[in-house]
Amino acid sequence: MSDALYQDALLKLAKEAPRRGRLEPNDASVRLDNPLCGDRVRIDLRMSGPKIADLAHEVRGCVLCAAAAGAIGRLAVGLDREGVARLAAEADKALAGDAPETQELQAFNPVSRHRSRHDCVRLPFQALKQAMGVE
Amino acid sequence: MSDALYQDALLKLAKEAPRRGRLEPNDASVRLDNPLCGDRVRIDLRMSGPKIADLAHEVRGCVLCAAAAGAIGRLAVGLDREGVARLAAEADKALAGDAPETQELQAFNPVSRHRSRHDCVRLPFQALKQAMGVE
Amino acid sequence: MNLREQFPLLASDPGIHYLDSGASSQVPQAVLDAVHTFETAQRANVHRGVHRLAEAATAAYEGARYEIAAFFSGRRDEIVLTSGTTAAINLVAHSFGDGLKPGDEIVITEIEHHSNIVPWQMLRDRRGLVLKALPVTVEGRIDLSALDGMVTKKTKLIALAHCSNVTGAVADLAKVVAAAKAVGAAVLVDGAQRVPHGPLDIPALGVDFYAFSGHKMYAPHGIGVLWGKRERLEAMPPFLGGGDMIRHVTIEKTTYAPPPTRFEAGTPNISGAIGLGAACRWMSGLDWKAIAQEEMRLTGRVLDGLAKVPGARVVGPLGLQQRIGVVSFALGQAHPHDVAQILDRHGVACRGGHHCAEPLMDRFDLMGTTRASIAPYTEDADIDALLEGVDEARRLLG
Amino acid sequence: MNLREQFPLLASDPGIHYLDSGASSQVPQAVLDAVHTFETAQRANVHRGVHRLAEAATAAYEGARYEIAAFFSGRRDEIVLTSGTTAAINLVAHSFGDGLKPGDEIVITEIEHHSNIVPWQMLRDRRGLVLKALPVTVEGRIDLSALDGMVTKKTKLIALAHCSNVTGAVADLAKVVAAAKAVGAAVLVDGAQRVPHGPLDIPALGVDFYAFSGHKMYAPHGIGVLWGKRERLEAMPPFLGGGDMIRHVTIEKTTYAPPPTRFEAGTPNISGAIGLGAACRWMSGLDWKAIAQEEMRLTGRVLDGLAKVPGARVVGPLGLQQRIGVVSFALGQAHPHDVAQILDRHGVACRGGHHCAEPLMDRFDLMGTTRASIAPYTEDADIDALLEGVDEARRLLG
Ligand SMILES: Cc1ncc(COP(=O)(O)O)c(C=O)c1O
Numbered sequence A, B: 001m002s003d004a005l006y007q008d009a010l011l012k013l014a015k016e017a018p019r020r021g022r023l024e025p026n027d028a029s030v031r032l033d034n035p036l037c038g039d040r041v042r043i044d045l046r047m048s049g050p051k052i053a054d055l056a057h058e059v060r061g062c063v064l065c066a067a068a069a070g071a072i073g074r075l076a077v078g079l080d081r082e083g084v085a086r087l088a089a090e091a092d093k094a095l096a097g098d099a100p101e102t103q104e105l106q107a108f109n110p111v112s113r114h115r116s117r118h119d120c121v122r123l124p125f126q127a128l129k130q131a132m133g134v135e
Numbered sequence C, D: 001m002n003l004r005e006q007f008p009l010l011a012s013d014p015g016i017h018y019l020d021s022g023a024s025s026q027v028p029q030a031v032l033d034a035v036h037t038f039e040t041a042q043r044a045n046v047h048r049g050v051h052r053l054a055e056a057a058t059a060a061y062e063g064a065r066y067e068i069a070a071f072f073s074g075r076r077d078e079i080v081l082t083s084g085t086t087a088a089i090n091l092v093a094h095s096f097g098d099g100l101k102p103g104d105e106i107v108i109t110e111i112e113h114h115s116n117i118v119p120w121q122m123l124r125d126r127r128g129l130v131l132k133a134l135p136v137t138v139e140g141r142i143d144l145s146a147l148d149g150m151v152t153k154k155t156k157l158i159a160l161a162h163c164s165n166v167t168g169a170v171a172d173l174a175k176v177v178a179a180a181k182a183v184g185a186a187v188l189v190d191g192a193q194r195v196p197h198g199p200l201d202i203p204a205l206g207v208d209f210y211a212f213s214g215h216k217m218y219a220p221h222g223i224g225v226l227w228g229k230r231e232r233l234e235a236m237p238p239f240l241g242g243g244d245m246i247r248h249v250t251i252e253k254t255t256y257a258p259p260p261t262r263f264e265a266g267t268p269n270i271s272g273a274i275g276l277g278a279a280c281r282w283m284s285g286l287d288w289k290a291i292a293q294e295e296m297r298l299t300g301r302v303l304d305g306l307a308k309v310p311g312a313r314v315v316g317p318l319g320l321q322q323r324i325g326v327v328s329f330a331l332g333q334a335h336p337h338d339v340a341q342i343l344d345r346h347g348v349a350c351r352g353g354h355h356c357a358e359p360l361m362d363r364f365d366l367m368g369t370t371r372a373s374i375a376p377y378t379e380d381a382d383i384d385a386l387l388e389g390v391d392e393a394r395r396l397l398g
């Protein structure tokens, strides 16, 4: 059963989604889309040295994508490149079916069983990494 | 079993094949080929009024094709258009599995069970009909 | 009528509510049996072979062409077997389209599936043509009132879907044929969504080309048909080169076989063709008047049910006239993938997304829709499950 | 090794001596089972769907691509699924070939199957190219000593068969690759006859394109592969337009997906791909060293047997080096269809004719040949029956 997919924690991440919107001016802004499902994400960053001082995200997409952006809004401020890489790796871990250490990302664990939805969760993390020049 | 296909009567028709060769000069000459199997037939006619006075056939092809040309060499001299049409219809009858009245054409009866070979038998009759302007 | 039990996948699990036949239908035992017989008792390559298996395979393959032709009231030499609708349309875009001249015009519509858009764009770019698209009405139908303004003496082809895979609207082909005839243009119809819903007399439509896929009409994947008017096919050069489509080959020069062989290069999908032939035979045995009634009754239930869901918006005709049982809807701002995923918890298989019809999504300013499609095996229980699922989706995502 | 019992068609009748695998092989139960599982438990359209059947179908389809890639030591994104060898070669002739300029040269060979001749002729005529053909030696091999004279700086592509479907000769690809590399030309290999005879590291060949069909390697009809070097595929525009191969579509403009998707327009042959994946898995489980030995032992028996038949003439290498178990022969002046027909009375399935290689027939001044092809399931009894049949044919037709 895929019931667990839309559990409260995930719906809450998508709905509350701290730091929703745009940041102008910004130090980096990346827009990505997934042509397969039509998801679209923008991440704006303001930096303070190597670390994220503030960020904003805008999603036109599914709940999974919005929840992933919401998790970024909640977790990414204060991170440097390494921290962002670690955060994205944690999300991948959740998608692989392993429990991530970051509590908020455990909401994505049930997505592991739905391969067609993995990219929905990955898209905001990819945008974040790209904005930070990771990889 | 398809044994009956290469029975003596048919092999004899192909081997003896009266009127093998070319007729020069002639009143009509038609060459046809079947690209599927590579069979090639030429029929030359010399006419006497509406009737075939003499004919010759040249075959580069299989035994069935050679036997059909052989049957024409044995049966077609003296025929007019109508006679040629009737002869070709008799051959079709043999291919359909019905016994033709013309004794010589009964050798083609077993071919009825081999659809891929029907055109081998038909080709010389088609060339003959074309040379006579039938159809 | 209990057709469900003839479909092994559906019969194996009463909890499956398959409403995704618009993407690919399920397949009846009769079709599986025909393919199985080929693979285990007749398997060989077709044509040119004289041994008994080659004869059996050729008879089965050409017999299938005959059954397909008969089912669609066509002639055998008008049935070109392809790998599907997409391949069939691309064939015409090359073999017919490459004969067009710069400045010639092609008219498509905004309702089209990508497979009836992209080949014409590629042809436009190859040959310097003009590509126009008929608009779509708010009801989700091709706006044929625009035909007059759009079809000119330069129009060489009008290409449109018989039935929309998004809105379910059935096009009025007679009007299109009349407009095309008036200027000497050819008409290509994408029949992918029409053919699963019963027999059809293709030549009577008056069109020049009719394309469809087997996998949406109870047959295997990888097989489809281009029906072409004989004179059209005879006038067209080949598209793909290879075995079978030739007459004679030398390194310098090749001459080609007549249609349909001319357009069937290489070893064909023999089992697929045999499966499609069996699907036609199977369809011939059904009572399509009763099925059409039942399909429309169930479609009505979906439309009525959605009308009661707050935030649900049907994209397509709200009535049952000139439509098939394909119903697309948006649910508030919810992403169709979320909706489809929640439906899946109810065992309901629906497609969510743009349905390979992005221009139509743009027309309705939508990211996508959730689509339920009705087939002869659809039952009330499937609709019940759908409506329950939609209700849960609304509560969770609303 | 008794492989015969894994093949339902062969197991059902010990009287069948199937020596026509060069045209289409038989299919093992393992492949039939994989296809059956798809049709009865996973059937749905692939990609884009989120319901459980669509997920299962997509996983099976992409899993098959993975198995194929693994079997041929390739990467998944280098495996373009097509409907067969012919479609794969035509794809390259368009997507790669249409980028060539008038005066550019393509080198093929006289040994080629029509499917590796006609697409290049059509391209030549479309783009004003020059098409040359390497000659064939008396032994029935591509004469690579002619490479030097024929390959020039204008050469953009060399296209040749890995193994001849008529003579059984295996080409020395390393020489061809070296000659191509020297002038910056690409190499396309038609591997249709190579792939049934065991695993192969395609990237290690150093070629740019490698094409083959499923139906000759124990898989269903209607499926095949174009393996392409990643950089080559990435540089190529799409060929067919439709669903799946796009990134975004508007009526004005379309952007395309990356390879391999860019080259897979429309709903694919899902069951065919799954069958081909299963065939690769099945092949992986065999002992190919033992099979190769056995195939060569049986091939030797055929060659020895024919050497004793008055009037029999083998067209192809008389030894067992650099050859596969495909043996073609002429029998006096007898037409190959007559020979094949008489073999059929002995239950022997052989192909007779030009084998879609008319230029090669012209080279040997033959109307056609009779061809026996050896597969892993071939047994001594099959060779016995063949030689008995040949003897009868000689007596009847000689
Ligand atoms: C050497 C060779 N190339 C190409 C082909 C064409 O393959 P297909 O007909 O499966 O496209 C064949 C077999 O028919 C072949 O033997």
Ligand SMILES: Cc1ncc(COP(=O)(O)O)c(C=O)c1O
Pocket: C022, C023, C084, C085, C086, C087, C113, C115, C116, C161, C163, C164, C165, C190, C192, C193, C213, C215, D243, D266, D267, D268
């Ligand atoms: C209306 C319509 N046209 C064309 C297609 C393309 O068919 P296929 O993918 O089988 O080539 C489809 C289905 O995918 C369709 O619904």
